[in-house]
Amino acid sequence: MKTTYEQIWEAALPFQDKRDDAGHAAVTYGFAQKLVSLAGGEPQVIFPAIILHDTGWSRLTREERFVIFSPTATRDDELAVRYRHQEEGVAIARKILGDLAYPEEWTSEILEIISQHDTRDHFISHNEGIVRDADKLWRFSDVGFGADVERFEYEPDFLHDKLVGQIPSPMFFYSPTSRELALEELAARKREYAAGMPVGTIEASSAGVMSK
Ligand SMILES: [Fe+2]
Ligand SMILES: [Fe+2]
Numbered sequence: 001m002k003t004t005y006e007q008i009w010e011a012a013l014p015f016q017d018k019r020d021d022a023g024h025a026a027v028t029y030g031f032a033q034k035l036v037s038l039a040g041g042e043p044q045v046i047f048p049a050i051i052l053h054d055t056g057w058s059r060l061t062r063e064e065r066f067v068i069f070s071p072t073a074t075r076d077d078e079l080a081v082r083y084r085h086q087e088e089g090v091a092i093a094r095k096i097l098g099d100l101a102y103p104e105e106w107t108s109e110i111l112e113i114i115s116q117h118d119t120r121d122h123f124i125s126h127n128e129g130i131v132r133d134a135d136k137l138w139r140f141s142d143v144g145f146g147a148d149v150e151r152f153e154y155e156p157d158f159l160h161d162k163l164v165g166q167i168p169s170p171m172f173f174y175s176p177t178s179r180e181l182a183l184e185e186l187a188a189r190k191r192e193y194a195a196g197m198p199v200g201t202i203e204a205s206s207a208g209v210m211s212k
Helices: 004-015 024-039 043-052 055-059 062-069 075-099 104-115 126-140 142-152 156-166 176-194
Strands: none
Touching: 004 043, 004 055, 004 075, 024 043, 024 126, 024 142, 024 176, 043 075, 043 104, 043 126, 055 075, 062 075, 075 104, 104 126, 126 142, 126 176, 142 156, 142 176, 156 176
């Protein structure tokens, strides 16, 4: 018998990782599980929200999806596609959760979180903060860090220091626990590249929570 989260995960699979970000859905889900265990929150809201949050990218064309990485795109161009992936994500999540007869009390909060997960300038609830932290922790993970080094041709040291600089900002992470996990992840990344090892060779102490 599959759990409800497994059913949501499977229904969302065809829509995942469409922005050249293989592993994003699984890695962020893993961080959400870790954060719920360490910092609390309602799994009934947080897990479906993190699983479904970026499914909307699948409804944009390849050109639209890559606007956010284009050096010539304006801020308005970038915002337009960000809003669209959020709107499309809400539609996909509503359909998937509706098909599974997921309780409305949780569905409405999940859709609210997805609707502005990339564009809100403040945190609206503990559940929402945990979802957005799990999403951001991607950049610190072995897979996400490696993807950015490759995509932007960053020196690992440069990316490491850039990310360290983002952690203290009050609007970056919601939870102090997320700041700690981010620092642990970065320490692991640094040990890897300082030793000339491939990214992902060393597990941060926060790792090992992936269920998918
Ligand atoms: Fe997103
Ligand atoms: Fe995301």
